[in-house]
Amino acid sequence: xxxxxxxxxxxxxxxxxxxxxxxxxxxxxxxxxxxxxxxxxxxxxxxxxxxxxxxxxxxxxxxxxxxxxxxxxxxxxxxxxxxxxxxxxxxxxxxxxxxxxxxxxxxxxxxxxxxxxxxxxxxxxxxxxxxxxxxxxxxxxxxxxxxxxxxxxxxxxxxxxxxxxxxxxxxxxxxxxxxx
Numbered sequence: 001x002x003x004x005x006x007x008x009x010x011x012x013x014x015x016x017x018x019x020x021x022x023x024x025x026x027x028x029x030x031x032x033x034x035x036x037x038x039x040x041x042x043x044x045x046x047x048x049x050x051x052x053x054x055x056x057x058x059x060x061x062x063x064x065x066x067x068x069x070x071x072x073x074x075x076x077x078x079x080x081x082x083x084x085x086x087x088x089x090x091x092x093x094x095x096x097x098x099x100x101x102x103x104x105x106x107x108x109x110x111x112x113x114x115x116x117x118x119x120x121x122x123x124x125x126x127x128x129x130x131x132x133x134x135x136x137x138x139x140x141x142x143x144x145x146x147x148x149x150x151x152x153x154x155x156x157x158x159x160x161x162x163x164x165x166x167x168x169x170x171x172x173x174x175x176x177x178x179x180x
Contacts, residue, residue: 062180063156065097067173069114072161074170086169091115091143091162097175099129107131115143115162115171127151129177133162141165149177 069092076082095113099120102108107122107129115133122131130148141164149158156177163170 060103061101063097063099063101063177064180065099065158065175065177067095067097067113067160067175069093069095069162069171069173072163072170072172086164091164091169091171095173097147097177098180099177101129110136114173116140118142118144120147122147129156129158133160143169143171145171149175 071088071092074082091114093114095111095115097109097111097120099107099109101124105124107120107124109120111118111120111133117136118133119136120131120133122129128148128150130146133143133145133147135142135144143162143164145160145162147158147160149156157174158177159172159174161170161172
C-alpha cells in the first residue's frame with residue numbers, strides 16, 4: 001500500500017466518522033428517580049424506586065397480617081435424591097406480620113411466629129407491595145424469603161415464601177393486610 005492510498009483511506013474514515021451529527025434532543029430522556037431502602041438489620045442502603053404509589057406526602061400507613069404457614073411443595077426430577085434437613089413441623093403454623101409504608105413507599109416491619117423473629121424491608125408502588133423477609137438475628141439459621149401483595153378494591157392480599165438458608169425447609173403462606 002502506498003502513501004497516496006493510505007491518505008485516501010484515512011480521509012474516507014474521517015469523512016464517514018464526522019459526516020453526521022446528531023441533532024439536539026427536544027424531548028427529555030426519561031429520568032429514573034431513586035430512593036434509598038435501608039436494611040433494618042445492618043443499616044446499609046440499596047436503591048429503590050421513589051414514586052411508590054404510597055400514601056400522600058407526610059402520611060404513613062400501618063398494616064398487620066396473620067398467616068398460617070404450611071410446607072411448600074418441591075418437585076424434583078425422579079433421579080434426584082434430596083431430603084430437607086428441617087422437620088416437617090419446623091416453620092409450620094401461625095405467624096404475624098406488622099408492616100409500615102412510609103410516604104416514599106418504603107416498607108418496613110417485623111414478624112413473629114412460625115418462622116421465628118424476622119424483619120421486613122421492601123417497596124410499595126402502583127398497587128404492588130413486595131420485599132424481603134430477613135432474619136432478625138442473622139446467625140440463627142432460621143427462615144427467610146420474600147413476600148408480595150397486591151391491592152384490589154382497597155384490600156391488600158399477598159403471599160410469602162421462605163426457606164432455611166440451606167433450602168432445608170420450604171414454607172409458604174397467604175395473608176391479608178389489615179390497616180392498623
